[in-house]
Amino acid sequence: MAIKKQNLSDYDKTTVPNAKDFRFGIVVSEWNENITEGLYNGAIEALLDCGAKEENIIRWNVPGSFELPFGAKKMIHTQKVDAVIVIGSVIKGETMHFDFVCGAAAQGIMDLNVKTQTPVIFCVLTDNNMDQAIARSGGSHGNKGTEAAIAAIKMANLGN
Ligand SMILES: Nc1c(NC[C@H](O)[C@H](O)[C@H](O)CO)[nH]c(=O)[nH]c1=O
Numbered sequence: 172m173a174i175k176k177q178n179l180s181d182y183d184k185t186t187v188p189n190a191k192d193f194r195f196g197i198v199v200s201e202w203n204e205n206i207t208e209g210l211y212n213g214a215i216e217a218l219l220d221c222g223a224k225e226e227n228i229i230r231w232n233v234p235g236s237f238e239l240p241f242g243a244k245k246m247i248h249t250q251k252v253d254a255v256i257v258i259g260s261v262i263k264g265e266t267m268h269f270d271f272v273c274g275a276a277a278q279g280i281m282d283l284n285v286k287t288q289t290p291v292i293f294c295v296l297t298d299n300n301m302d303q304a305i306a307r308s309g310g311s312h313g314n315k316g317t318e319a320a321i322a323a324i325k326m327a328n329l330g331n
């Protein structure tokens with residue numbers, strides 16, 4: 172039986188630090204744009220709800236999820252940001268390409284978390300089909316972009 176899913180958009184604002192002093196980078200993949208824009212909207216809404224200022228949020232686009240680690244690396248090295256959120260949507264096709272794109276993106280983003288001093292939040296949906304992606308980017312399971320924004324604030328605040 173499927174485990175009851177927690178709604179990805181649920182958060183208790185009283186447990187989230189105020190984000191007013193933090194700067195955020197958001198790197199967005201253009202593949203499956205209908206999904207990644209939904210994730211981006213969820214992230215922006217939560218960041219602003221928790222005190223972040225619009226002028227402190229920098230957005231860059233990259234072609235696909237495979238390019239997210241490079242985009243995040245460049246963001247870290249050229250912009251003063253306290254955390255980066257990478258947003259992507261990978262949907263399984265007929266071949267193993269899905270596995271390589273997802274694996275490379277996840278490993279590349281983990282490498283940045285280990286090797287740099289800037290947290291990089293993994294907001295990459297890896298779905299079997301479009302319905303699953305829709306459900307997790309503002310649909311019946313909430314919005315992973317919201318979840319990623321809260322994680323970004325908490326990680327930017329780590330140690331404070
Ligand atoms: N099929 C998906 C891709 N594929 C493109 C790759 O991410 C990459 O841009 C290309 O291989 C050139 O390096 N990307 C996604 O984000 N989502 C997909 O479903």
Ligand SMILES: CC(=O)[C@@H](O)COP(=O)(O)O
Nearest residue numbers: 262263264265266268269
């Ligand atoms: C995740 C992908 O790259 C995928 O969309 C490509 O589809 P296919 O495996 O059918 O070539």
